[in-house]
Structures are given as C-alpha cells and as structure tokens.
Amino acid sequence: MFILFSIPFSFFAFSLESDSNNNLKNYFIEKANRLQLAEKSEWRKILFYQLKYFGSRIGMIDGSDFYLSPIGKTDLNAELTATIEHFFSSEESNSSAKCKFPRRLKWLKSHLDDENYKIPMIKCENFENWINLVNPKGVVLVFSSFYINNPSSMFGHTFLRFINSNNPLTDFGVNFAANPDTNNMLSYTYKGLTGMFEGKFSLLPYSVKVQEYNNSESRDLWEYELNLSQEETLNMAMSLWEVGNNRIDYYYFDENCSFILLTLLDTANDQFNFADQFLLWVNPADTLRVVNRFPNLVKNVTFRPSSQKRFRFRYSILNDQEKDFFSKIINDNNQLKELNNYLPKESVAKIFDAVSEYIDFKEKLAGTEESVKYPLFRKNLLEARASLSVISSPLKIEPPKEERPEFGVAGARVGGGYSYSRFAGNALDFELKPVLHSLDSPSAGYAQDAQIELMKLILRYETKGSNFFVNNLDLLNIKSFPSLNPPLYPISWKLRAGLEQDYDCSKYGYLSSCQRSFIEGGSGFSFLRDNFQIYILSQADLAYQEENGFEISLGAYSGFSLRPNHFSVFSSDLEWMKRHSFTYKNDRTRLFWQNSLSYQCFSNIENKIFASFNLENQDWRIGTSIYWYFF
Amino acid sequence: MKLDLKTSLKLLIALGLSHLSLNAFAVGSAGCGLGSVVFSGNQWWKQLLSMTTNHLTLSQAFGITSGTSNCASGLFGETQKQEDYIVANFVTLQRESAQGTGESLNAFASVLGCQSEAYDYFGSYTQNQYKILFNSQDPKIVLSNFKNIMKNENKLSKECSLLNI
Structure with a gap:
C-alpha cells in the first residue's frame, strides 16, 4: 500500500528536484552571461586559449576530453555554458565534469556562488588521491642547459618540479614532450612540422630527469624556484589535472615543450601573461628570460652540475702524482690493490673517486644502466673505494654564473649593416637569424664552445650595380669546439649547409659573385683557456656553383677568439680550400680571412665591425653592423 | 667525423602493467612502478630535427594521472617511492x-x-x-x-x- 502511494510521489519529487536543478543551472548560466565571465582573461587561460598568428585565440588542447562543448575550442562562451551545464548533470562519479575539472569548478564558484545559491560540490576520490600524492608546495622551473657536444640539445629544455618532499631529488617532475610514433625519417619530419606528433604532459620522479640530463647527457641543470603562493601552486596543479592525458599537438616551432609550460604557468596567477609574449617560435632559454623579468617571481636559483663537471672537479683536486696514478689506472684497469702501498689512503680515495666519475661520465651511466666497457672493473673499483673507509670531500662546483641562460641575449636577431668592398663597392645588408648563437658573438648566457645557427638569411643591396640579392641563406651552421682538456680529448666539428654568394666567381670587377649551394663538414681540435680559444679543423665541401658546376673541395679551417669579457669578442678565422670542378675538370683555390670585433650593450643590442680579405683575388671588405635581439 | 651521437636520448622505461589496472591490492613490488631506467641512443637525423625545436623525449610512459592507481597510495606508496628511487x-x-x-x-x-x-x-x-x-x-x-x-x-x-x- 505504502509502495503504491510512494511511487507516484517519488516521481513527483524527482521531477521537482530536477526542475529546481534546472532552475539553478539556468540561474548560473544567466548570471555568468550577465557578469561576462567568458570574457575574463583567467577563463581563457584555464581553457588554454592561445593567440595564433592572426590575432584570434583558439584552444590549444587537442584531446577530445578537454572541451565540453563541440565548439569549445573556439568559443569561450559556449564552453562556459557547457561547463555549467555539465556541472548540473546528475553524474556524481570520478568521471563527472566536476571531478574532471576542479579548476573550472573552483573558479566558477568563486565568481558565481552567492548567499542564496551555490554550485554544489561533490566528492572526487581520484582527484583527491592525486592531489594528495602530488601535494605541491611549490614550483621550480628547470632548464637543462646547452650541451657542448650535442647541438641537438643546444636549445635546452624546460620542465617543472613540484616541491612536495624535503629533498629535491624525491620531488615530482612535470614534463611536456612529444611522443614520436614513427621511426621513418620522412614521416618523422613531416609529422613534426605539421603537428601530428601528440604531445602530452607526464608526471614522474624528478630524479629520473636528473639522471637523464646530468648523467646520461652530461648537461647542467638550472633550477629557478618560483615565488608562488600555495593557492597559485594549487591552481596550476588543478589545471594540470584538467589537461591530464589529453594530447596537445606538438609543433616544432611554437607549441613546443617550453611554450606549453608557459601556458600552464599562466594558469597559476591572472597576472601572468608569459605565453602571450611569444608568437612565432619559442626557444627554451627565452622562456627563462620572461619568467625572470616578472618582478620577484624567481625566489632562488640552484645549479646541478653535469657528470663532466663532477669529473672535472674530482680530477682537479688531484696533485700531479695522483694524476699519474689516475692515468695508470685508466690505461691499465688493474692497479687497484697496489696503490695502497705507495700512497696514503686519502690520496687513493681521491684517485678512485676521480676514476669512478670518469667511468660514469665516459659511459654516460644513468638509472640502472651497467657499464659496457668496464663492468667488472667498476664493481671492483667501488668495492675497493668503499673499503678505504674514507668519506669523500663534498663536490664544490661553483655555478658558472656567466652561463646562466637568462643572462644572455634572446635567441633571435635582426640586423642591418653597411660594408665597402674593394671590387664591389658599397653594400647594405639586412640579416634575419631566428636562432640561436654564433661564436663570433659575445658569449654571456651561452656556451663559449658551441654555435648553432639555423635559417640565417642575409639580403644584400649593392649600390654600384643596384643589385639586390640573397647573399647568404644558411639552413644550418653548427660548430662544436669543445676544448682539449686532459684527460679528455673531445673532437671538434662543424657542419654547414645552405646557399651563399661566391665572390671568387669571376676574379675582378663588380657583380663578381655567383650563387653556390653547398654542404660542408669538418673535424679537428680546439683549445680553450679562460678568454682565449683556438681551433683547427680539416674540412670537405660539396657544392653546385653557377659558373663552375659541381665542385668538391678539401681544405682547412682555423681561427681564434679572444673574449676580454662576456660582452665582447674578437674573432679571426682563416679558410683555405682547394676546389675541384667535376663539371669542367678545373681547380681553383679559396683563401679567405675574416676578422670581427663584436660587443653587446643594453642586453639586446650587438655592434660589430669587421674586415675580411679574399687573399686569392686581393679583394677586401670592411664594414659594420648592428643587431637587435628579440623573441 | 666522429659525432657524439648517444645524446638526445629517448627514455626507455620498463613499467609494470598495473598502472593501468585498478586492482586495489597490487602493491609493493608486484608490478607497480619502475622496473628499470635505461636511456638509449637516438638516430642522428632525429637529433638534427630535434635541434629545430628542443627536445623529444619518450617519457610518456608516465601519464599525469598514473600516480593515482592504488600502487601509490598510503603506506604502500612509501614502498613504491623507495623502489622507484633506487631504480632511477x-x-x-x-x-x-x-x-x-x-x-x-x-x-x-x-x-x-x-x-x-x-x-x-x-x-x-x-x-x-x-x-x-x-x-x-x-x-x-x-x-x-x-x-x-x-x-x-x-x-x-x-x-x-x-x-x-
């Protein structure tokens, strides 16, 4: 009887409840419209809306689970309405909108709740477990520095550390990276450039990243602890949760790891507009510059030295006799026991420490990897080291302040120059170089022994003949000149490809250049001590030149740089090449000497004067240029 | 020309399967967390390409929410943390x-x-x-x-x- 009565009643009650739910939902949608919440900058940041090339913003997240409205990627207001609607759906599980979007919920509640009506909360077990696990108490922006012997990492990489324990090494790291799903060179390139790789965030033990960079790649890490409040940190973590496993298409130039991290950082505080400062391309060190420019945002900076720097330190504290023993052990892996007869055990400990850092550096040991070259020797060495019962002195490695990436100029530059040549007369140059660093530029913030230039374009106007032409288009121009530094003897090398004007073309008169497409590589040695660097490389070149057809060249390239400080440099280099034309079976010589003096001022201007001599045809050119660095 | 090519590396991480499972008692060493951490080399052309951007690592074995599986909660989470730390x-x-x-x-x-x-x-x-x-x-x-x-x-x-x- 009771049941019979209660059934229609419960239907009635349900529809009442659903009605009031609907009313509440409509109330909040109407209120959100009235307050124009969708126009607020914070809302678009939470939705990861970013400027595209022509001034409109669209949502950056490409996974299907992020935008609730079908047009949510392009319409902030539609997404706002859809979000509120989903918040009033009856679903109460972990997969409900409220649990998937805690950041939106928090933000909307802060604007919409009033004394009469509130957006109801629910319990979200998964999210709570996660936030308790991550438990972020602070955020550190981490930069993995340029790596001397590997230009592919010259751009550096940025990622985050969530402070959640009493030791950085036991914290969590947050990384954004592309997930290449192909090993085919062509499709890899194509997919990379067109954004077909999916990028995703990952949360992983920070020490895994430290192992990867410090040990496996021997790169320094710079850590910038950010001055974020507990709430700002939580905001960011919530936004990270909202993106979750949604993919973000990874573009080489703009939507790369560093840019995406900035968009995440922007969600922490409405005052942050870091991502907006970049439009065309983002290089990771530039992101440090914008973050450092924000007043009081960087709390402190710490440094984690690479395995090479650790080895260098352990080696540098050896005296000459100890260094001799070091070499003996390295050359003949079997002198561990006898050493005790000759030296006090403190000395032996120092030598063993240098040897073990040497092995770990040379073998790039990280994680659970085993030494390939010296598996047994390493084991014996460490056991012998431990049995000495001598505690090692702490690593005292001074952070190289002058290499701090944010102290350097930005990665891109435009410039203009004037020059006068003996044969060609007056010329005006325009230069655009999107990335990154040249050896003949001041070194503050960059490595002194590596250069990477991509897509450098120089347009030249010669007044004598009113000619306007491409003087130079370097697809890439890389130099890696690590110093010989016993006991390490790294190879120096260079690689360059592109198109340039060859002024050896017809020997006299103006209009003397002809276009030359080339690829060139070389290897050799260099030496760097304090402010002086010298290098010599043998090199080979394959080219097609308008006048001479296909040519192969062999020769040498050498030079030196003098850096009185980090803001100026004098460099001089000499190129000597013997060229042989396959097409015409003739030979010619190139002997070209370039000198330049460059200095940097106002943190983004570089002035340069230069003089170059074509010793083969007695031509010369002197000139000056000015560059402006930007991102 | 000797290029030092083992650098821009991908991260190969052998992960247990149970990050995906919701088995409430899949704890400790029974398949949670890191098995081993090995960084392996990369092809030269990938390095050249990655130059134009920054870095392409394969650390995607870790999702954002993978920590929420029951492998990593409560006291068992501490065991997990110890294991992951010593492996890494x-x-x-x-x-x-x-x-x-x-x-x-x-x-x-x-x-x-x-x-x-x-x-x-x-x-x-x-x-x-x-x-x-x-x-x-x-x-x-x-x-x-x-x-x-x-x-x-x-x-x-x-x-x-x-x-x-």
Missing part, C-alpha cells in the same frame, strides 16, 4: 655509497625515513657495508639488503622510520 638512481647510489656521502645518498636516506641528522652516519655505515649491500645488480634486492641490515643496526633502526614496510 641506481648507478649514482652505487658510486655515492662507495664514497660514503652524496646528495643522492641523502635523498635515499630520506625515502627510508631517516632523520636528516642521521644522513652522515647513514653514509659512512653504507660505505662500511658496501660489499654486502650491493651484492646484486638488481635494485630491488639491494633495497631489501638495505632495509634488512639497517633494521638490525642500533642507531639507524631508531633514526629511520620506513624500514619495516
């Missing part, structure tokens, strides 16, 4: 243990629940017992060596709270 830092821990000091070794002491005052003692004790502690290349065996030996040591058993999990 194994070669460094070998070296620093032999040296009797180091930052990674201190962090290891902290995941074993040791007070920071005990770090120095932990370092020299580890150096003393090096041969017994590192009798295996398997990080999990080494971890249990650590816990078993420390449990029976007067000072460390008092100073370190996470040896019995």
Whole structure:
C-alpha cells in the first residue's frame, strides 16, 4: 500500500528536484552571461586559449576530453555554458565534469556562488588521491642547459618540479614532450612540422630527469624556484589535472615543450601573461628570460652540475702524482690493490673517486644502466673505494654564473649593416637569424664552445650595380669546439649547409659573385683557456656553383677568439680550400680571412665591425653592423 | 667525423602493467612502478630535427594521472617511492655509497625515513657495508639488503622510520 502511494510521489519529487536543478543551472548560466565571465582573461587561460598568428585565440588542447562543448575550442562562451551545464548533470562519479575539472569548478564558484545559491560540490576520490600524492608546495622551473657536444640539445629544455618532499631529488617532475610514433625519417619530419606528433604532459620522479640530463647527457641543470603562493601552486596543479592525458599537438616551432609550460604557468596567477609574449617560435632559454623579468617571481636559483663537471672537479683536486696514478689506472684497469702501498689512503680515495666519475661520465651511466666497457672493473673499483673507509670531500662546483641562460641575449636577431668592398663597392645588408648563437658573438648566457645557427638569411643591396640579392641563406651552421682538456680529448666539428654568394666567381670587377649551394663538414681540435680559444679543423665541401658546376673541395679551417669579457669578442678565422670542378675538370683555390670585433650593450643590442680579405683575388671588405635581439 | 651521437636520448622505461589496472591490492613490488631506467641512443637525423625545436623525449610512459592507481597510495606508496628511487638512481647510489656521502645518498636516506641528522652516519655505515649491500645488480634486492641490515643496526633502526614496510 505504502509502495503504491510512494511511487507516484517519488516521481513527483524527482521531477521537482530536477526542475529546481534546472532552475539553478539556468540561474548560473544567466548570471555568468550577465557578469561576462567568458570574457575574463583567467577563463581563457584555464581553457588554454592561445593567440595564433592572426590575432584570434583558439584552444590549444587537442584531446577530445578537454572541451565540453563541440565548439569549445573556439568559443569561450559556449564552453562556459557547457561547463555549467555539465556541472548540473546528475553524474556524481570520478568521471563527472566536476571531478574532471576542479579548476573550472573552483573558479566558477568563486565568481558565481552567492548567499542564496551555490554550485554544489561533490566528492572526487581520484582527484583527491592525486592531489594528495602530488601535494605541491611549490614550483621550480628547470632548464637543462646547452650541451657542448650535442647541438641537438643546444636549445635546452624546460620542465617543472613540484616541491612536495624535503629533498629535491624525491620531488615530482612535470614534463611536456612529444611522443614520436614513427621511426621513418620522412614521416618523422613531416609529422613534426605539421603537428601530428601528440604531445602530452607526464608526471614522474624528478630524479629520473636528473639522471637523464646530468648523467646520461652530461648537461647542467638550472633550477629557478618560483615565488608562488600555495593557492597559485594549487591552481596550476588543478589545471594540470584538467589537461591530464589529453594530447596537445606538438609543433616544432611554437607549441613546443617550453611554450606549453608557459601556458600552464599562466594558469597559476591572472597576472601572468608569459605565453602571450611569444608568437612565432619559442626557444627554451627565452622562456627563462620572461619568467625572470616578472618582478620577484624567481625566489632562488640552484645549479646541478653535469657528470663532466663532477669529473672535472674530482680530477682537479688531484696533485700531479695522483694524476699519474689516475692515468695508470685508466690505461691499465688493474692497479687497484697496489696503490695502497705507495700512497696514503686519502690520496687513493681521491684517485678512485676521480676514476669512478670518469667511468660514469665516459659511459654516460644513468638509472640502472651497467657499464659496457668496464663492468667488472667498476664493481671492483667501488668495492675497493668503499673499503678505504674514507668519506669523500663534498663536490664544490661553483655555478658558472656567466652561463646562466637568462643572462644572455634572446635567441633571435635582426640586423642591418653597411660594408665597402674593394671590387664591389658599397653594400647594405639586412640579416634575419631566428636562432640561436654564433661564436663570433659575445658569449654571456651561452656556451663559449658551441654555435648553432639555423635559417640565417642575409639580403644584400649593392649600390654600384643596384643589385639586390640573397647573399647568404644558411639552413644550418653548427660548430662544436669543445676544448682539449686532459684527460679528455673531445673532437671538434662543424657542419654547414645552405646557399651563399661566391665572390671568387669571376676574379675582378663588380657583380663578381655567383650563387653556390653547398654542404660542408669538418673535424679537428680546439683549445680553450679562460678568454682565449683556438681551433683547427680539416674540412670537405660539396657544392653546385653557377659558373663552375659541381665542385668538391678539401681544405682547412682555423681561427681564434679572444673574449676580454662576456660582452665582447674578437674573432679571426682563416679558410683555405682547394676546389675541384667535376663539371669542367678545373681547380681553383679559396683563401679567405675574416676578422670581427663584436660587443653587446643594453642586453639586446650587438655592434660589430669587421674586415675580411679574399687573399686569392686581393679583394677586401670592411664594414659594420648592428643587431637587435628579440623573441 | 666522429659525432657524439648517444645524446638526445629517448627514455626507455620498463613499467609494470598495473598502472593501468585498478586492482586495489597490487602493491609493493608486484608490478607497480619502475622496473628499470635505461636511456638509449637516438638516430642522428632525429637529433638534427630535434635541434629545430628542443627536445623529444619518450617519457610518456608516465601519464599525469598514473600516480593515482592504488600502487601509490598510503603506506604502500612509501614502498613504491623507495623502489622507484633506487631504480632511477641506481648507478649514482652505487658510486655515492662507495664514497660514503652524496646528495643522492641523502635523498635515499630520506625515502627510508631517516632523520636528516642521521644522513652522515647513514653514509659512512653504507660505505662500511658496501660489499654486502650491493651484492646484486638488481635494485630491488639491494633495497631489501638495505632495509634488512639497517633494521638490525642500533642507531639507524631508531633514526629511520620506513624500514619495516
């Protein structure tokens, strides 16, 4: 009887409840419209809306689970309405909108709740477990520095550390990276450039990243602890949760790891507009510059030295006799026991420490990897080291302040120059170089022994003949000149490809250049001590030149740089090449000497004067240029 | 021309399967967390391409929410943390243990629940017992060596709270 009565009643009650739910939902949608919440900058940041090339913003997240409205990627207001609607759906599980979007919920509640009506909360077990696990108490922006012997990492990489324990090494790291799903060179390139790789965030033990960079790649890490409040940190973590496993298409130039991290950082505080400062391309060190420019945002900076720097330190504290023993052990892996007869055990400990850092550096040991070259020797060495019962002195490695990436100029530059040549007369140059660093530029913030230039374009106007032409288009121009530094003897090398004007073309008169497409590589040695660097490389070149057809060249390239400080440099280099034309079976010589003096001022201007001599045809050119660095 | 090519690396991580499962009692060593951490080389052309951007690593084995599986909650989470830490830092821990000091070794002491005052003692004790502690290349065996030996040591058993999990 009771049941019979209660059934229609419960239907009635349900529809009442659903009605009031609907009313509440409509109330909040109407209120959100009235307050124009969708126009607020914070809302678009939470939705990861970013400027595209022509001034409109669209949502950056490409996974299907992020935008609730079908047009949510392009319409902030539609997404706002859809979000509120989903918040009033009856679903109460972990997969409900409220649990998937805690950041939106928090933000909307802060604007919409009033004394009469509130957006109801629910319990979200998964999210709570996660936030308790991550438990972020602070955020550190981490930069993995340029790596001397590997230009592919010259751009550096940025990622985050969530402070959640009493030791950085036991914290969590947050990384954004592309997930290449192909090993085919062509499709890899194509997919990379067109954004077909999916990028995703990952949360992983920070020490895994430290192992990867410090040990496996021997790169320094710079850590910038950010001055974020507990709430700002939580905001960011919530936004990270909202993106979750949604993919973000990874573009080489703009939507790369560093840019995406900035968009995440922007969600922490409405005052942050870091991502907006970049439009065309983002290089990771530039992101440090914008973050450092924000007043009081960087709390402190710490440094984690690479395995090479650790080895260098352990080696540098050896005296000459100890260094001799070091070499003996390295050359003949079997002198561990006898050493005790000759030296006090403190000395032996120092030598063993240098040897073990040497092995770990040379073998790039990280994680659970085993030494390939010296598996047994390493084991014996460490056991012998431990049995000495001598505690090692702490690593005292001074952070190289002058290499701090944010102290350097930005990665891109435009410039203009004037020059006068003996044969060609007056010329005006325009230069655009999107990335990154040249050896003949001041070194503050960059490595002194590596250069990477991509897509450098120089347009030249010669007044004598009113000619306007491409003087130079370097697809890439890389130099890696690590110093010989016993006991390490790294190879120096260079690689360059592109198109340039060859002024050896017809020997006299103006209009003397002809276009030359080339690829060139070389290897050799260099030496760097304090402010002086010298290098010599043998090199080979394959080219097609308008006048001479296909040519192969062999020769040498050498030079030196003098850096009185980090803001100026004098460099001089000499190129000597013997060229042989396959097409015409003739030979010619190139002997070209370039000198330049460059200095940097106002943190983004570089002035340069230069003089170059074509010793083969007695031509010369002197000139000056000015560059402006930007991102 | 000798290019040093083992650099822009991809991260190969052998992960247990149960990050995906919701088995409430899949705890400890039974398939959660890191199995091994190995960084392997990359092709030269990938390096050239990655130059134009920054970095393409394959660390995607870790999702954002993978930490929410039951592998990593409560007290079991601490076991997991110990295992993951020793796996991720194994070669460094070998070296620093032999040296009797180091930052990674201190962090290891902290995941074993040791007070920071005990770090120095932990370092020299580890150096003393090096041969017994590192009798295996398997990080999990080494971890249990650590816990078993420390449990029976007067000072460390008092100073370190996470040896019995």
